[in-house]
Amino acid sequence: MQKDKFFRDIENVRHRNEELVKTHCSYCGMQCGMNLRVDKSTNKIIGVEPRYDWPVTLGKMCPKGVTAYQQTNHDDRILKPLIRDDASLKGTKEGFREASWDEAYDLIAKKFGELQEDYGKDSLSVFSGVSMTNEKCYLTGKFARVAMGTRYIDYNGRFCMSSAAGGFLRSFGVDRGSTLPWTDVHQTDCLFIAGSNTAECHPTSMFRVWAVQERGGYLIVADPRETPVARRADVHLDLRPGTDLALANGILNLLIQNGYADESFVNQHTNGFEETKELVKDFTPEYTSMITGVAVEKIERAAEIYGKAPNAIVMFARGVEQQHKGVDNVSAYTNMALVTGKIGRPKAGVATFTGQGNGQGGREHGQKSDLLPGYQKITNPEAVERVSKVWGIEPEEMPKPGVSAYEMFELMDNKTIRGLYLLCSNPAVSAPNLNFVRGALKKLDFMVCGDFFLSESAEYADVILPSVSWSEDEGTTTNLEGRIIKINKAQEPIGESKPDWLMQVELAERLGKGKHFSHLKTAKDVAEEFRLASKGGVADYYGATWDKIDEQDGVFWPCTDKEDKGTPHMFLDKQFYHPDGKAKICALPYRPPAEEPSEKYPLRLTTGRVVYHYLSGNQTRRIKFLNDMCPDPYVEVHPITAAEYDIEHDEVVLLYTLRGKANYKVKITEAIREDTVFVPYHFGDLESINLLTIAALDPISKMPEYKACAAQIDKIKVAGKVL
Amino acid sequence: MTTTTTTRRKLYMELENCIGCRACLAACTQCGGHEQKNRNYVYDVNPLVNSQTMPLMCLHCVDPACARSCPAQAIQIHETGAVLSATVDKCIGCQNCTIACPYGIPKFDEEENLMYKCDLCIDRTKDDIPPMCASVCPSNTLQWLTEDEIADKKQATDVGNDKWVTSMPYLEGETHVTVNLPGVLQGTVKLF
Numbered sequence: 079m080q081k082d083k084f085f086r087d088i089e090n091v092r093h094r095n096e097e098l099v100k101t102h103c104s105y106c107g108m109q110c111g112m113n114l115r116v117d118k119s120t121n122k123i124i125g126v127e128p129r130y131d132w133p134v135t136l137g138k139m140c141p142k143g144v145t146a147y148q149q150t151n152h153d154d155r156i157l158k159p160l161i162r163d164d165a166s167l168k169g170t171k172e173g174f175r176e177a178s179w180d181e182a183y184d185l186i187a188k189k190f191g192e193l194q195e196d197y198g199k200d201s202l203s204v205f206s207g208v209s210m211t212n213e214k215c216y217l218t219g220k221f222a223r224v225a226m227g228t229r230y231i232d233y234n235g236r237f238c239m240s241s242a243a244g245g246f247l248r249s250f251g252v253d254r255g256s257t258l259p260w261t262d263v264h265q266t267d268c269l270f271i272a273g274s275n276t277a278e279c280h281p282t283s284m285f286r287v288w289a290v291q292e293r294g295g296y297l298i299v300a301d302p303r304e305t306p307v308a309r310r311a312d313v314h315l316d317l318r319p320g321t322d323l324a325l326a327n328g329i330l331n332l333l334i335q336n337g338y339a340d341e342s343f344v345n346q347h348t349n350g351f352e353e354t355k356e357l358v359k360d361f362t363p364e365y366t367s368m369i370t371g372v373a374v375e376k377i378e379r380a381a382e383i384y385g386k387a388p389n390a391i392v393m394f395a396r397g398v399e400q401q402h403k404g405v406d407n408v409s410a411y412t413n414m415a416l417v418t419g420k421i422g423r424p425k426a427g428v429a430t431f432t433g434q435g436n437g438q439g440g441r442e443h444g445q446k447s448d449l450l451p452g453y454q455k456i457t458n459p460e461a462v463e464r465v466s467k468v469w470g471i472e473p474e475e476m477p478k479p480g481v482s483a484y485e486m487f488e489l490m491d492n493k494t495i496r497g498l499y500l501l502c503s504n505p506a507v508s509a510p511n512l513n514f515v516r517g518a519l520k521k522l523d524f525m526v527c528g529d530f531f532l533s534e535s536a537e538y539a540d541v542i543l544p545s546v547s548w549s550e551d552e553g554t555t556t557n558l559e560g561r562i563i564k565i566n567k568a569q570e571p572i573g574e575s576k577p578d579w580l581m582q583v584e585l586a587e588r589l590g591k592g593k594h595f596s597h598l599k600t601a602k603d604v605a606e607e608f609r610l611a612s613k614g615g616v617a618d619y620y621g622a623t624w625d626k627i628d629e630q631d632g633v634f635w636p637c638t639d640k641e642d643k644g645t646p647h648m649f650l651d652k653q654f655y656h657p658d659g660k661a662k663i664c665a666l667p668y669r670p671p672a673e674e675p676s677e678k679y680p681l682r683l684t685t686g687r688v689v690y691h692y693l694s695g696n697q698t699r700r701i702k703f704l705n706d707m708c709p710d711p712y713v714e715v716h717p718i719t720a721a722e723y724d725i726e727h728d729e730v731v732l733l734y735t736l737r738g739k740a741n742y743k744v745k746i747t748e749a750i751r752e753d754t755v756f757v758p759y760h761f762g763d764l765e766s767i768n769l770l771t772i773a774a775l776d777p778i779s780k781m782p783e784y785k786a787c788a789a790q791i792d793k794i795k796v797a798g799k800v801l
Numbered sequence: 802m803t804t805t806t807t808t809r810r811k812l813y814m815e816l817e818n819c820i821g822c823r824a825c826l827a828a829c830t831q832c833g834g835h836e837q838k839n840r841n842y843v844y845d846v847n848p849l850v851n852s853q854t855m856p857l858m859c860l861h862c863v864d865p866a867c868a869r870s871c872p873a874q875a876i877q878i879h880e881t882g883a884v885l886s887a888t889v890d891k892c893i894g895c896q897n898c899t900i901a902c903p904y905g906i907p908k909f910d911e912e913e914n915l916m917y918k919c920d921l922c923i924d925r926t927k928d929d930i931p932p933m934c935a936s937v938c939p940s941n942t943l944q945w946l947t948e949d950e951i952a953d954k955k956q957a958t959d960v961g962n963d964k965w966v967t968s969m970p971y972l973e974g975e976t977h978v979t980v981n982l983p984g985v986l987q988g989t990v991k992l993f
Binding site for chain 2: 088089090091093125126127128130137138139140141143144145267277278281282283284285288289291292293294295296304305306307309310386387388689690703707717727746747748749
């Protein structure tokens with residue numbers, strides 16, 4: 079079933095004295111299959127070999143994937159626990175000394191204990207991430223609630239996937255990032271891609287995207303920039319940043335007006351159509367064009383193509399999600415599929431391009447402030463009872479919901495939160511409004527950071543715990559399809575580094591909670607407990623054993639028991655997850671971005687990724703090949719705008735907003751709107767574009783509006799001199 | 802593993818698919834025989850205008866100018882047709898090959914005083930395993946195809962309107978690599 083037209087039966091090259099360990103990439107949600115080459119005499123990872131038989135990516139990799147193995151034995155790896163005694167050095171790389179695990183654990187237990195004694199249980203917090211296995215994500219949630227006993231846990235998915243989650247939950251009653259497997263993508267007749275720079279952020283999707291056009295299908299791309307995927311689109315909807323909701327409403331209006339609504343599907347399987355139809359009536363092509371800046375003809379053509387297509391997939395990513403109406407954008411684009419009935423069958427549906435490696439699984443299993451494993455609400459007494467039983471605690475002991483990622487920094491700033499355990503994330507680069515966030519980190523009484531490189535955020539820590547890279551531990555992740563896959567261990571941990579789950583078990587023992595953790599001796603032990611804890615939840619992983627994952631090339635959740643093979647296609651029975659089995663078509667009034675351009679700040683600033691870097695760049699900036707390709711950030715400016723500001727290609731300018739400023743080299747390109755400038759966000763210290771971005775949060779997902787704020791450029795060089 | 806050295810497939814390039822990710826350059830360093838040095842190129846076609854990029858790989862000429870120009874006869878041609886990198890003990894570092902190549906492919910290592918070029922990952926392609934660049938290419942710009950598959954590609958995209966150019970017949974001279982220049986969709990009939 080999974081051997082599609084791209085599959086080739088190819089044997090791998092096996093070099094002498096080498097072993098190949100099959101696994102997946104450490105980076106984005108594509109989770110490309112790869113083989114790590116291990117030297118049998120040194121037992122070290124020395125290279126990569128394509129994994130031709132992985133059905134999703136067939137051996138293909140982007141430059142990050144090809145060089146991912148270079149993280150494992152990198153010179154910058156932290157090999158021992160580090161302690162910094164002089165708190166005045168916080169925010170710098172200085173003052174750390176090597177320590178034993180015992181000393182580090184003792185110090186953490188002592189400081190955490192003191193803070194909780196003086197300021198209460200909830201004076202501590204956990205900020206985690208989703209570039210790690212389900213097992214680690216699961217145990218981190220348990221560790222926060224059982225070992226630390228705090229309500230304050232949240233994670234960097236709030237900066238990445240939470241709007242998609244919120245939108246899918248509202249529209250479908252379930253949040254699985256894709257309603258279909260990726261092997262359907264090239265077989266559809268129309269791809270409508272909004273706010274995804276697919277070619278740079280999920281490159282190994284591209285052979286399937288181009289294949290749609292080769293078959294005579296259509297590609298529609300909505301993006302303020304003419305990205306490499308937009309360059310070849312049949313229709314490029316070059317909208318103003320932050321106006322997706324108007325565009326989606328406008329297209330929905332045309333679909334309904336021109337008779338593309340599937341009335342029998344709408345009547346039988348959805349709610350909310352009439353109300354939505356009324357609301358989108360105002361979004362005539364002309365009105366939509368006025369808000370979005372997209373030509374009327376393009377809007378009409380896009381609606382016509384999507385409407386006529388026998389099968390179509392609506393896809394989106396951070397471009398639409400990282401807005402203060404990100405959840406509305408997701409539901410509004412999802413409306414297109416629900417109104418036309420292009421969902422619940424092969425080759426038709428809705429998908430988001432998951433940004434982080436385990437962005438899907440990591441948000442399902444209890445790292446979110448209000449969620450327990452299996453996507454179970456911490457406010458649902460039955461779920462609390464089920465999970466409490468697995469964890470061996472009384473339901474009354476379960477902490478209440480906490481707050482979202484950015485809101486935790488507000489609580490650090492006002493000293494509600496005084497202690498932090500940070501892992502698998504680098505918010506000192508990736509959070510918005512960084513002057514505030516970095517200040518909040520500095521105010522902490524005590525901070526622990528688990529990481530394998532000394533990130534910009536680790537610079538605020540009192541104790542750094544050396545974790546392992548992805549290649550030195552095993553476990554599962556859930557890729558952007560919702561397919562649970564297996565990450566395999568290729569090398570023993572270097573130095574004294576340890577997997578995060580093991581640190582948490584050992585630390586729990588120091589915190590007097592060993593009886594809830596000490597039975598977890600291996601990653602597999604964690605996996606077994608985690609499957610059980612997810613049982614009965616929406617994201618039920620109970621049937622997804624490691625053996626089944628190996629046998630089937632992954633397991634799509636939900637997978638509820640041993641016989642269940644999993645669920646590659648969602649909603650084939652047209653049953654959605656709301657109590658009445660129907661999906662919700664949402665009537666969503668348009669709201670402009672939180673900060674619109676003004677006389678003082680006339681430009682629209684938007685941010686994103688480049689193909690060579692991942693997230694905050696803490697990993698990829700250390701890889702020589704990748705850093706050589708893109709060593710510095712830059713600001714993309716249209717030549718007409720550049721002429722207005724009298725600035726040239728490669729000239730350094732000052733870019734600023736109400737919140738912050740930074741200097742960037744100008745990159746002139748016609749592939750961006752004249753009213754918009756773009757800066758990639760992978761860089762630290764004074765180069766972080768997030769010094770300038772706005773922390774306007776989506777009311778549901780608490781996603782900051784990274785994708786749109788008002789900015790201005792000042793020339794700082796006159797006649798060869800920097801002013 | 803097959804022991805025959807007859808390759809059944811060839812490198813085929815569809816330039817318009819290129820997304821500029823340069824995975825091909827990164828992957829080139831991963832071929833066991835390449836000593837971590839990449840041997841190919843990716844160019845920005847219109848740097849101040851759009852995001853169009855294109856790879857430039859050795860086309861493995863049937864009558865290669867690099868080999869003909871080599872005074873030391875250091876550049877050998879494999880029986881598969883792959884034009885190999887200069888034999889280390891023969892290369893005199895004169896760089897004639899770089900100048901002679903119509904595409905500027907051979908690179909020069911100043912420290913070692915040696916040329917090095919794409920050998921089509923000969924330790925892979927001799928067994929019909931795709932070279933590293935085509936193995937990883939996420940956009941199918943670089944593909945490893947049989948003669949029949951290449952013939953199908955030609956038929957699908959050569960619409961006989963004189964606007965279409967591929968390396969068939971030949972850009973410069975006959976090559977073992979087939980290049981499909983921008984315009985790859987022009988023969989496509991839309992589904993609706």
